[in-house]
Amino acid sequence: MTQAEFTAFYPQFTGFTPAVVLTTYIAQANTRFSSFSPEDAEEARRLYTAHRLTLYARVALPENTTPSKAAIAAAGQSQQKIASKKVGEVSVTYSSGTSSTSSAQTDLADLTETSFGLQLLSLLKLYSMTRYVP
DSSP: OOHHHHHHHOGGGTTOSSHHHHHHHHHHHHTSOTTSOHHHHHHHHHHHHHHHHHHHHHHSOOTTOOOOHHHHHHHHSOOOOEEEEETTTTEEEEOOSOOSSOHHHHHTGGGGGSHHHHHHHHHHHHTTTSOOOO
């Protein structure tokens, strides 16, 4: 998959900055999904790239801002999901993002974070006999 092919399918990523992030994720996607049929492999590569770019955009600093240590630290923090909450005597428990599940399930953990990842996850289920390595 080339950058032009990717942005033709997902024009919202045209002009993504920094450009090196886009090319890096495309290169990573091109090394994956070899056990898929050619059509499914192309779709999986597009979804993988869009998923990774979306996650990157969530934590990237806004353009034309002067990065500070605090801003960089805040941008790098992952969003924590609330595992449980209590209203009386206020109590919130965040999920840790880690578990004792198998390595294959851990590899797929961040796919639920974007709509592209969810689509990729459903495609991966079709090929559940193969192992996905992100």
